[in-house]
Amino acid sequence: MSSAPAAHGAAPAPKFAEHFASLEVQNHAARLGMWLFLSTEILLFAGLFVCYSCYRFLYPEAFAEASRHLNLTLGTVNTVVLITSSLTAALAVHYAKEGKNNLVALMVGLTLLMAVGFLVIKGFEYSHKFHEGTLPGKHYTYQGLQLPGAPMYFTIYFLSTGLHALHVTIGMGVLTWMGVRALTQKNFGPNNYTGVELASMYWHLVDLVWIFLFPMLYLV
């Protein structure tokens, strides 16, 4: 794609694709595109929420009982970790607007650190379930909870948290890309922060989905 050569001077010049009327329009298009993409992500998870609602309606006791078999402490810790990472992701955008590229990289780094923490804790939860056999469908071998519908609960648990973990991983990739750009190119500034903003928006979605998953699976 063709882009205007970087202007020399204090203000870092962003990449400008010549088919847009102006840089402002280009950034607006990028933001609009991201919002639309995030709406498709919401709808992707919405399908799983529908599955959850239906089977909760069909097997209310099994679902209530099975949710007691999740580790509420680890789930709560993970929620706090993820919400905090959303804060650092938002701060990364703040510093990108001010052109403080080192702080952008720092905030991205902190976000990534918490993301890794989240996944590690999730891994502990998963391995415990693999160990005791609270697994989806025909793989369910747990003896302590024999209500019909309990395997269905764990099907939905693994599908939704698994899909969420996949999104966490993708989000980490996107954030890493921005962090590396902040460190190597150092060109984020008042006119050029859309990349960080979009990555951060994606991260907020990951966070938001978890905020729905946590009460749905662990609390109610």
Next chain:
Amino acid sequence: MTPSSSPTAEGVLPGHDDAGGHDGHHHHPNYLVDGTTVKSWLLTIDHKRIGLMFLASVLFFFLIGGVFALAVRVELLTPGPTVMDAMTYNRAFTLHGLIMIFLFMIPAIPAAFGNFMLPLMLGAKDVAFPRLNLASFYIYVTGALLMIWGMLNGGLDTGWTFYTPYSTHTTTTVAPVLFGAFVIGFSSIATGLNFIVTVHTMRAPGITWFKLPLFVWAIYATSCIQVLATPVIGLLTLLVVGENLFSFGLFDPARGGDPVLFQHLFWFYSHPAVYIMVLPAFGVMSEVVAAFSRKNIFGYRAVAYSSLGIAFVGFFAWGHHMFVSGQSTFDAGIFGVLTMLVGVFTAIKVFNWVGTVYKGAVDFRTPFAYFCGFLFFTVFGGMTGIAVGTVSLDMPWHDTYFVVAHFHFIMVGATLMAFLAAFHYWFPKMFGRMYHEGWGLVSAALIILGFNATFIPQFLLGNYGMPRRYYEYPARFQALNVASTAGATLLAFGFVIVAIYLTYALFYGRASGKNPWRSKGYEWLSESPPPTHNFVGPQPTFPEEPHYYVAPKKDEVKDV
């Protein structure tokens, strides 16, 4: 075209070097010749080239899907086994359905003609995200290859709806085919997203929302459906793949799952998908009917809004596929009423098209011939849609050939007519050449006749109670099945003629000039074929309405 000969010409014929006015062509090569290497095509980010690559792909899949349609029709010539065994037949109609729906009809008009025309109609240089556009093409190709690989290695015998619990237990290759559908969904979402952002951010000065060509309105409404509905089937295909590979039990009654939940999620996408196929067709027809009636479209705003209306109510009609699934009578009634609202919005369009033709100076050419076929298929298919949307009527017709005939009429009939109309109407725009009008009209007549001959007998078959997807049938159904197969042969023959004269026109057709139809559509303001960045010189302005025709005297259009 021949820069090396220019100095010689100047030397020989001094004073003539500025004549002819071909300067524009010399300095701004059209998109077809601006880079001729394979790489310049495969890695292009030009929306017009990507549109053509999509066009070539969907035509290829249309051919394959068509061959399997004929195979199915040949098998049904006689009541018992004719040319294949039952399992092969199951795979053949599944393959026909999957390819035609996911690889032809959904991408056909938006991804091929939409990609090509949308930026031109907005006075833009390209779509908002050109690289995403190219990615969308390759995602489509990847998904298609996955699907075909699966169908060649074991095939799929579920029908294109892959209903559970059968699809979670069948030993045929569910996983790669459904994963292919999942991947193609990403392509659909990417294209839709790109178009929505393009319409919002890239309209040239002067093009307000109510100066958008109606094709753009239709594509915009289609894109909204694509973006909102496709993720749901994306998730669903993943769930079924998971079911099939790991026995999750989500839709398996033996494990406490609910197959009806699958149907809800499936039709939540697949019913709006009908409008992904047919709304772009409506958009094409709004352009064609105005251009060949030489008259401004009747009720521009009503036509524009009704596209959004169809997109909106299309999301609340899925339950009419499930009247016999054990749904309550109340639910069925609600879904029936919501279904009929689609008919109201479609009728708005039909009346406006007819109003446009009324007292127009009709120039009866191939695209207009397809418009006539389209009008019949849409009205007939739409009316039978109201009929099957009525619970009491749908009960006996459910899963019979009546439904097969109905959805072929509205989805295939309307979409195919529009696809062919678009192909003929925009052929000069895309390639700068004219096709043979006589052959165009002859093949249009053959195709419209063949289509009717194929599917009208199927309405009757369904009414007499022949179920869809059955390999064998009682002998009393044979006459109508033979008629249907004969019609399909006629239809195929029509397509062969189209393929021959369009291919000929592509290489040897006479030059069309900039705007052979004297159309007022914005896309014709550019050269034919357009230069790489669509418009030469400063950005064009668009003071007129997009369908602003003043009907000329009859003899003015004769010489076109």
